[in-house]
Amino acid sequence: MVEGAKAAMKSQSTDEYGGGRHAAPVTKAAKGGLARSSLLMALGTMVSRATGLIRQVLQAAALGTGLLASTYNTANTVPTSLYTLLIGGALNAVLVPQLVRARTTQPDGGRAYEQRLVTLVLCVLGVGTALAVWAAPNIVSLYMRDTPDSHEAFELTVVFARFLLPQIFFYGLFSILGQVLNAREKFGAMMWTPVLNNIVLIGMFGTYLGLMTIPERVEDITTTQVQLLGIGTTAGIVLQALALIPFVRAAGFRFRPRFDWRGTGLGKSIHAAKWTLLFVLANQVALTVVTNYANAADQELPHAGAGYSAYMYAQTIWMLPQSIVTVSLVTALLPRMSKAAAEGRIPDLCADLSRALRITGVVIVPAGFLFLALGPQISTLLFAHGATNAASAQPLGQMLQAFGLGLIPFSAQYLLLRAFYAFEDTRTPFLMAAWIAVVNLALATACHLLLPARWAVTGMAAAYALSYVSGLALTAWLLRKKLGSRIDNDGALRRTYAKLVLAAAVAGVVGWGTARACADTLDTGTWGTALTLAAGTATMALAYLLLARLLRISELRSLPGLR
Structure with a gap:
């Protein structure tokens, strides 16, 4: 869980470690500037992530x-x-x-x-x-x-x-x-x-x-x-x-x-706040063990690019959509959810959660399929320079593919945890973090012991994604028990995600096919890779937008912000 160490510095919302427990009351002036503050945070995050990506490429x-x-x-x-x-x-x-x-x-x-x-x-x-x-x-x-x-x-x-x-x-x-x-x-x-x-x-x-x-x-x-x-x-x-x-x-x-x-x-x-502090500890234990395993792969194959650095770079790219879209939206959403929880307005809280999941899904779902379809092209274009060549960048791209679809449960679980914080419950988020850490460590250990060094860390990336699938399932079940009702009583959330997955999956196949066709006709240098990736991404984006329109995914128009 590499992001666990960085999140302490990158995210500035008080709920990052469960600060919703002591959330300050939202003043009238704060409400009036909520959208502006959220936009400022998103813009600052985008610039920070963009310059951070340039730094990592160098x-x-x-x-x-x-x-x-x-x-x-x-x-x-x-x-x-x-x-x-x-x-x-x-x-x-x-x-x-x-x-x-x-x-x-x-x-x-x-x-x-x-x-x-x-x-x-x-x-x-x-x-x-x-x-x-x-x-x-x-x-x-x-x-x-x-x-x-x-x-x-x-x-x-x-x-x-x-x-x-x-x-x-x-x-x-x-x-x-x-x-x-x-x-x-x-x-x-x-x-x-x-x-x-x-x-x-x-x-x-x-x-x-x-x-x-x-x-x-x-x-x-x-x-x-x-x-x-x-x-x-x-x-x-x-x-x-x-x-x-x-x-x-x-x-x-x-x-x-x-x-x-x-x-x-x-x-x-x-x-x-002992549960919140234990939440942090669970993440750090998982980070330490996975880093140790990934470094062991580097020590066995020092020039393959299949260890910790590749894992870290792949995870950083994978988390960009979450950092820009989901975190910024949650910053605007949490005060409203906290107020709804305090006033016992459970239907309003469920409606806010459902809408947040649907709006973020418009970006998160296709982003996950983009990484799955075009991970190797992304890694080659960004990292096959200087001390890294196309061959040593390939494991990084495969790790990005392995992370891929895990972005969907990762983002959704992050959103659902905010509901517990709105109820001043920090014990359940710790239990979720511990559960995810245990699943991640069990699967990562299996990869470390059973897979060859070349593929062990790629398997750990997939293990990380799978741990959040299990975490999302358990979090949703516990939240339903706490609320006494489903978040998705009217079925809007299920219908939206079914449409999003269908549109993104078809678009991903189209984008992958386009990139494959371009790769067969263009050279393997930087410009050839750039054109291949651009063609695959553009084709996927157009296919996704067209299918979203045909499937009448109305949330696509709501993405710029909460209204």
Whole structure:
């Protein structure tokens, strides 16, 4: 579950870890600006994801998709994971919602509470970061095995980790300053400053490609290259965090260290959010084990591009539609659902959920079929450059195909969990996360043990998708018991998804056939691949839109936003 580590930093809605438990009341002004805020978030997410994709393309060109790339990518995963475990889950689930409440209930407008909270977060982060740097070899050993044949890769990962682990502190600084802004209904800065990080990394990898010889093996990378990658990557996160300081000052926040934490209710609130914190832990355990398995494939086949880096790149592409469409829609939807739950208006809550599922399905369903039909062409066009060739990009494309249709249950399950948060229920989301993690780990372990290294991680991608199929089924059953009725009493949801799957499946076959025909007549270079992918995608899109019109899928017109 690679996305579990990144989500703590990327998503800014308070419900990401169950913040709906303490959701602040929606003011009249907030309601009036809801659509505008949702659009701003979607636009910021799109720019951030676009620059992030450019960065990853350059990264793959510089490092490839094999063992060398996985040393860097594994080390870069560790800070996000540790930040989430250390304080990220508590920050989003408990402390920040309390910050919002303090601003509306305390005589000083919550200023003392803000200062205590920022002081507490910085202290925990400072100590935790120092300990993590000291214990880097032990931490890395959880994600990558130290074997005689791959000892140099393990040591390089430890070196990268020591450069990158200071990010823990700056991830936390970014999050707490951003949430201080969010409590003041200032959302723009936190949405856009991550773009600065991507720009720094784009410049770093561009410099790496332009000025240095591209290494093919772990043994070939130089000290200068390691230092450029380590310092440059951490500098991007530092800039992202520090860029918020002028904005929080302009918003009226003045930091003064306060250590009078006793009696403020923080400990009691953290205890109350134990299920949310366990939710985070379940995701991180799954992430660690799958990363270890994927790195084992890289260690066995260091140049095949069939291990952790390929898995991570494929999953990042696969999650783009979810990040842009579903998360932005949920941000606008959750306050309305929370109010409906509080007022006992179950039919209205069900109607909101049904509509959200139908609207997001208009994009999510065809996106899943697009990845299934054209995954290899997408991976070849994006990643077969520099240190990666068409052959080493193929496993990545096959992983994208394996993830493919799992996007549909992944997105739907994410939406259904928001209903539990609307009822201030954080226990059920933890149970769902634990169930999905267990299924994912069982299937991933089977792939690791039974499949050859070349196909083991591709199987893990399919296992991840299947785990969300089981998670969606269980979540829907539990939600029906909680609500006492179906979300889809009138059958509109079932009819819409049947039409969407039919239209997308037929369109996917048409797009795949077109791409196959183009591949037989065009060369296999970049331009040939680009034309093949463009023809396949355009044909699929046209076929999908035509079939959607013939099948009268009315939700296609509702996609720009909630009305």
